Amino acid sequence: MLPNPNNFIIYSLLLGIFMIKCLDSYDPKDAFVQALEKGEKRKACSKVGLPRQPPNRFNSTSRLYELRQMMQNQIVLKKKPIDAYIITSDDEHQTQYVAPYDQRLKYISGFSGSYGIAVITLTNATLWTDGRYHLQADEQINCDWLLMRMGYSMVPSVGEWLKKNLKPGNRIGADPKIISAELWGTLKYQLDDVNVEMIEIDPNLIDVIWKDHEEEFQEKPVSIWDIQYAGLSWTEKVISVRKKMRENGADAMVITALDEIAWLLNIRGRDVPFNPFVRSYVILAQTEIYMYVNQSKLIRNKVVNYLDAAIGKGNFSVQLKDYAAFWGDLPTLTLQWQTVLLPSKCTFTEGVSQKVYSLVDKKKRLPKPSPIIFLKAVKNNIERVGMAKAHIRDAAAMCEFMAYFETRMEAGDEWDELQVANELNRIRYEQVNCSGNSFPTVVAFGSNGAQPHYEPSKTTNKIIGFNSTLVLDSGGQYYEGTTDVTRTIHLGVPTDQMKDAYTRVLIGNIDYAMLTFPSNTNPSVMDVLARASLWEAGLDYLHSTGHGIGTFSSSHEAPISISYQSTDEYLLKEGYIFTNEPGYYNQFGVRLENVLEVINKRWLQQLDSGEQFLGFEVLTLVPYEPKLINPYLLSAQQIRWLNEYNAKIRRLVGHELKIRNKSQAFYWMMSKTEPVPGSGNKNLAFIGFMCLVITNLLIT
Secondary structure, three states: OOOOHHHHHHHHHHHHHHHHHHHHHOOHHHHHHHHHHHOOOOOOOOOOOOOOOOOOOEOOHHHHHHHHHHHOOHHHHOOOOOOEEEEEOOOOOOOOOOOHHHOHHHHHHOOOOOOOEEEEEOOOEEEEEOHHHHHHHHHHEOOOEEEEEOOOOOOOOHHHHHHHHOOOOOEEEEOOOOOEHHHHHHHHHHHHOOOOEEEEOOOOHHHHHOOOOOOOOOOOOOEEOOHHHHOOOHHHHHHHHHHHHHHOOOOEEEEOOHHHHHHHHOEEOOOOOOOOOOOOEEEEEOOOEEEEOOHHHOHHHHHHHHOOOOOOOOOOOEEEEOHHHHHHHHHHHHHHOOOEEEEOOEOOEOOOEHHHHHOOOOOOEEEEOOHHHHHHHOOOHHHHHHHHHHHHHHHHHHHHHHHHHHHHHHOOOOOEHHHHHHHHHHHHHOOOOEEEEOOOOEEEEHHHHHOOOOOOOOOOOOEOOOOOEEEEEEOEEEOOEEOOEEEEEEOOOOOHHHHHHHHHHHHHHHHHHHOOEEOOOOHHHHHHHHHHHHHHOOOOOOOOOEEEOOOOOOOOEEEEEEOOOOOOOOOOOOOOEEEEOOEEEOOOEEEOEEEEEEEEOOOOOOOOOOOOEEEEEEOOOOOOOHHHOOHHHOOHHHHHHHHHHHHHHHHHHHHHHHHOOOHHHHHHHHHHOOOOOOOOOOOHHHHHHHHHHHHHHHHO
């Protein structure tokens, strides 16, 4: 029987009204925000069809299954089952770049970035990482995972997510040696009010399921960092630290951060990638020094004699003990002291682990940022001179590489990202006093440049072409200092969009470097200068503008992190050294990074408050790409700065290339540093300055 026509019309009208209401209430932006909030915004993870997977995506399904089995195995746990397990990217010393042995987060997820936190429940796997790695993580972890993009306000923290997704009575486990006491305490505080318990788990469950996990570290010899580079003896440094300990009311201090131990004792090693550190612990008291290290690394007694290592030989004799003995000695030794300083989180330093924290009597604990952080951040005169030398040598290496690379490309050679990285690494390593890279070399062509910390691999490797930008971010470890430089080049004819993006990034790079400021200025305010030109075009980047950098040490050094969103409380001081690296990331990438040294402009009048005027000296001396610069966007002051910078490169790097007889690199450098003509755009000259003034007014 046919339907009644009148009823059909009524049904159609009602259906139409219903669909209109649905469309009116549907907001694609809301759907996007909800996907971000839930961690469901994933590439090629549609539940409809079979989307093509990224070539570098890792299938972690079987490993997640094994881990969940262990989470329920009471024999392995030696306690009741747990409902969630936390894995960090750290090692026992909360180091940024960890040895392959400690890459547990990479093992379980496939994510290879230097920072991440994973939470595995019996039904979910969730990864948190910051803006440097959003794109990389999305491509590397498979669709079993939720991705929490830190930096977006709607994305919940680890604690907030756990409160929402776990039930009262649930238990969360973690290896206390590789989770910081700061993170542990924060999570415990957040979860106590919902009756969710934090449980210390030993052994590490990733180690249990990691079938081909190395059982032993490959121990490598320890070397002495000579005073001609360090500027201060290790005994002088111990005196300074002990003074700070007394000021804080501490009888002793537990030092677990490898960069702090390397600085304190003027020793260097090769136990972790890219950073010259020695895997060790130190307990420093007012009259004793204990160092826990594999003593076989102290070859031929050279380092032993240097540390005057013997029991009972005075306040400046290091008592050497076996690395593994630290855990048994810590609770016993700390009984003799009233107050023990346990370093807490400070920017790139996570502080002591939960295991260290729990082994010290709670009545004796003094959780504070390590005083070593602030002592080593102020580079002494010898270090400052050394850093300048290292950057001249490094700039010569960059010029040598880029001259050779561009010549070969013009001759018709085909290069890919991995070839570029290998050749750049080779040339840098050949420099005097260079011991290798300071971090993995970033070579990112075209769309790969949209990932701030992209590393070329066999699965993502691109052929370098003439139609897009190429981002080169690399650095070296020299005895005199650590370098970190980013330049963006173009081998063909750039589009107007590319020139606009590059020039806006360059404006931020220059405006920040030109700044003169009172010594009581909050560094987070200054970040506006680096972003103002990008903000004017509705653009921004999700990473900080700068980070501290060490002297033959870590390429990311506390306490400095330049970001307008930062809540860290510190002031820049003469002798601080850090990076200035604004960027653009879309269909292609642009980043320009220089290392700056904070200088005291003593020729300017001191303020009535007693504050001095500070400014910056640019240590990085690598030419920018002239073909990507639109001079009409630059102010007259910015053009003058650029021409003076180019003249400095010609003078200092040109001399270095001449004495090394690198004629091809010399003439390449000269061609890239020709004076920029034009009077500039007067309107843009005030943008950065006004943004700084307005932000200062808002804060005060």
